[in-house]
Amino acid sequence: MSLDAGGAGQGTQRKRADSVRNEQVLLAAAAAVFVASGVDAPVREIAGKAGVGVGTIYRHFPTRADLIIAVYRHQVEACAEAGPALLADTKSPHSALGQWIDLFVEFLVTKHGLAAALQNDRDGFDALHTYFVDRLVPVCADLLQAAVAAGEIDPSISAYQLMRGVGNLCAGDGKDPGYDAGHLVKLLIRGLARPALRRG
Structure with a gap:
């Protein structure tokens, strides 16, 4: 029982760490696009730079x-x-x-x-x-x-x-x-x- 609980906890931590890394990738891509094209650059351009779908960006940043x-x-x-x-x-x-x-x-x-x-x-x-x-x-x-x-x-x-x-x-x-x-x-x-x- 304790082993299962520990495994679940580690899985949650890994998911959180992955989420943080994904967010950092998105932010780095957005920063690069903003510098090149301004803050009004299309979201799809940022998504392409980050290698993700547009929906992924909106899940992290709704507006x-x-x-x-x-x-x-x-x-x-x-x-x-x-x-x-x-x-x-x-x-x-x-x-x-x-x-x-x-x-x-x-x-x-x-x-x-x-x-x-x-x-x-x-x-x-x-x-x-x-x-x-x-x-x-x-x-x-x-x-x-x-x-x-x-x-x-x-x-x-x-x-x-x-x-x-x-x-x-x-x-x-x-x-x-x-x-x-x-x-x-x-x-x-x-x-x-x-x-x-x-x-x-």
Whole structure:
């Protein structure tokens, strides 16, 4: 009896783990499609990217707003987790900061479409923005502090200032084909480096 109960419990855990993995695959696919095609991309395009049927997406996320909010949170967590990993894997904290900012820029592309999708739920959008700030500003601060400690940048900017600056540079991206926000962001990050590092 106890063995059967244990087997049932393990089966339930496996199903839950499979469900979580499936949801992560869907969110990763949706994020990629949103970056490429915007948040109004057809659900069938996301389903094709994930290798599932459209019905599977609706079972996990009944509305487009549900899906967009989940992608938003998924990308925030991915950015948050990437910061410490980049610091551990990259010899130069300044380089790690640049790589992390690249991920942040990709996230902002999706984020800019969120306001329109949630225009009737201002409280919900504000709560997500607070979550985004609380989760990501400390990660950016750790990257900046590591670069300062390594002597690679001067302590002349806060994490919040940097993220606001990057956000402002990205705000007009996609509206003007002659405007390259990514290039400007790279110049900004390069400009944070001490002169000796910029020459290297």
